[in-house]
Amino acid sequence: MDQPIALTKGSCARLLASAEAALEDSCVLQFLSIKPVGPPAGTSGTAVSRYRIIMSDGDHYIQAMLATQLNHLVVEHKVIKNSIVCVERLTCNYVQGKRLVIILALSVQQTTAEKIGDPQSIDPPANNANNNEGSAANQPRQEAPQASSSKPAPKTAPKPTPARAQPARPNIYPIEGLSPYQHNWTILVRITQKSDMKNWSNARGEGKLFNVTMMDESGEIRGTAFNQVAESLYAKLEEGKVYYVSKARVNLAKKKFSNVDNDYELGFERNTEIEECLDSIDLPVIKYNFVPLNALKEKEKDAIVDVIGVVKDPGTVGEITSKTTSRKITKRDIELVDQSGFAVRMTLWGKQAEEFNPPDSPVVAFRSVKVGDFGGVNLSMNSSSTMQINPEIDECFTLRGWYDSTGNEQSFQAHSSSGIGGGEAFRRNELATISAIKEKTISEDKAEYFSTRATIMHIKEDNFSYPGCPTKDCSKKVTESDNGYWCEKCDKSWPAPEHRYIMSLAVSDHTGQAWFQAFNEVAKAIMGMSANELMQLKDSDNTAYTNAFHKASHQTFNFAIRGKLDNFNQKTRTRYGITKALPIDYKQEAGLLRDLLNTPWGRS
Incomplete structure (x- = not known):
């Protein structure tokens, strides 16, 4: 067993007095105990566990909670009993008058170790002004630390505005600390997004709803209000403003309807209390991770x-x-x-x-x-x-x-799908046969993507295109009228349409055959001409028109395919759309086969 790493002596006592003091240079601690906090009574048992930690500096130990984004360290057994970690970022709140540490970021120093020392418990100080001579660490938390700092900002009580002094709130929780089994909490949050009021309707009835995204220094959470609650709160909540929120229901997040990175969400109810914070609070604004x-x-x-x-x-x-x-x-x-x-x-x-x-x-x-x-x-x-x-x-x-x-x-x-197609990439290492693609079960709410190599056996010559709007980025079908061809979307008439491919291909490999659909840019590359040019051949030179289809057939391509269920005439079927078609580069393919022979697989 490895020699244990030295712990940061005195850090547990400093944490209970001042989280910032303990994290000036981070601190190395030992986890003496890791216990999951199960879902509350009355739930289905599917709630994401939180882990309660007993952590020691060798002389003393205190309790803490592990932030949910660190749960994987426990699940993957990277952190176990007696593991030594470096705590890099944390936050604190008060639970029943006692300080509770929530670990937001850590690095594992040593997974397996012996227990160090004989640490003793420290009683957390009560949250009142009489302890420790009224030090700032024992005052109710009134503001959140700054977002961008790797260390929490000092928590100083803001001055109340002369017009309206707000009452102290001793149980300000970080969003990260919320769960269905936490009660009597208040969060201090900034509204970063508010949706429009929406109407909903299902078998149980109909009504209204809206949702908001809320942020503090520890993370984000989504809140939703329905019906009368939605009507009463909609005008009250404004994007960019800061609010105290309490007495909302904490539920498991419905990931289908939300992109917020949180395992939980809030349901606003009739007794939910929301009050605007009029003090000067330095909560973070929207954080971006821009993609060029x-x-x-x-x-x-x-x-x-x-x-x-x-x-x-x-x-x-x-x-x-x-x-x-x-x-x-x-x-x-x-x-x-x-x-x-x-x-x-x-x-x-x-x-x-x-x-x-x-x-x-x-x-x-x-x-x-x-x-x-x-x-x-x-x-x-x-x-x-x-x-x-x-x-x-x-x-x-x-x-x-x-x-x-x-x-x-x-x-x-x-970003157009010009040339030989766009969209989903062709993945050579995931190459599948036609039979394997057809055997794959596709769910109703999610498309599946495949890569395959196949040869075009037949192209349907009837209904290979439709008359489209010539406007850039508009693919709406136009209708013939007295004034030409009218586009409902653009509200314009054109002297002639721009035909767009919507072509059906029968393709085959050594395992079977399937029908694929090729849309405009992909079909243009396969046919070697635009749909307008092919329509002109159809009207003027039937032999050239037939030869164009004959020439396009019997070509082999590397296809990227999107498979999705489709309902037609009350029957469910799978449609396979080509998102990319790459002509075979035989020199490249031969080189890849040569390289494969030089791998352990080829030499075995």
């Missing part, structure tokens, strides 16, 4: 990202009809650009689309937007997304200077 626009092609479909860019084209407000609800939905497509030289389409929905009326070419920061792959890479806001116009952050100032000096005269590259 040229790097979006590396993100998978439905990935959630933060981006910042200059609005080159603010677009116009339009409407689409929802396929699921048949309701009209307002939308606006704007074009973002950045220094990477790329442009991307961002879709705004509902109220945000209607009210988006910024100054010329603003810099806009988006948080938690979804990556799409229709017609190439695009972005879309959702109920958890936020948007800030000309935010006062360094990235905004940099973009503003670049665009005003050179960017406004620059041309930009679009």
Whole structure:
């Protein structure tokens, strides 16, 4: 067994007096006990466990809680009884008048060790002004530490405003400390996002709801209000303001409806108390992890990202009809650009689309937007997304200077699926046969992606295209009218449509055959011409038209495929759409086979 690492003597006593003092240079402690705190009575038992720690500095020990983002260290047995760790970041709150330490970040120094010393318990000081001569450590926590510091900022009690002094709240919890089995808590949070009021309807009835995203220095959490509670709270909560929140229900987070990184969420009820904090509180504002626009092609479909860019084209407000609800939905497509030289389409929905009326070419920061792959890479806001116009952050100032000096005269590259397709990448190491793809079970709510090598056996010649709108980034089908071809989406008429491929291919390998669908850019690469050119051949030269299909058949490609369930005439079937088609490079393939022979597998 390894020799134990020296512990930081006296750190437990300092933690109970002042968390900042104990973390000036971090502290090395030993975990004497690690016990899960189970889900509360009456739950299904699926709640994520929290771990209660007994930690020692060799002379004394105190209790602590492990933040949920560190649970994997216990699950993976990287931290066990008597493990020695370096505590790098923590926060404290008061539970029943006693200080409780919550460990937010640590590094494992030694997993297996013997117990060090004979540590004794320290009684945490009560949370009142008479202990320790009224030191600041024993005062009710009134403000949160700053977000960006690796060490918590000093907790000094803010001065009440002359107009309205607010009562002391001794149980200010960090968001990270909330769980279904915590009670009598109050959190101090900033509202970073508030959704529109929405209508819901299901078998149990109908009503209204809205949700908010709240942040403090320890993390984020989502809160949702329904019906009468939603109506009473909606006008009260404003983005950017700070509030005291208590007596809300802590539930397991429904990840299907939220992108917030928290295992729990809050349900606002009739007795929930929410009061604006009028003191000067230095809580963090929105934290971003920006992805450059040229790097979006590396993100998978439905990935959630933060981006910042200059609005080159603010677009116009339009409407689409929802396929699921048949309701009209307002939308606006704007074009973002950045220094990477790329442009991307961002879709705004509902109220945000209607009210988006910024100054010329603003810099806009988006948080938690979804990556799409229709017609190439695009972005879309959702109920958890936020948007800030000309935010006062360094990235905004940099973009503003670049665009005003050179960017406004620059041309930009679009994330289109031009050439031989875009979207999901072809993954050679995950190459699957046709039979394996057809045997794969696909769920109703999630698409599956495959990579395969197959040969085109037949291309359906009937209904291989549709008349589309010539407007850039609009693929809406147009209808023939007296004035030409009318696009409902753009509300314009055109003298002629731009035909777009929607082609069905029968492909085969040594294990079987399947039908794949190829859309415009992929089919253009397979046919070697645009859909407009093929339509002209159909009308003018039937022999050349037939030869074009014959030439495109019997080609072998490396395909990236998206499989998704589809309901048609009350029957469920799987549709396989080609997201990328790569012609075979035989020299490259031969080199890969040669390299494979030189691996242990090839020599065995």
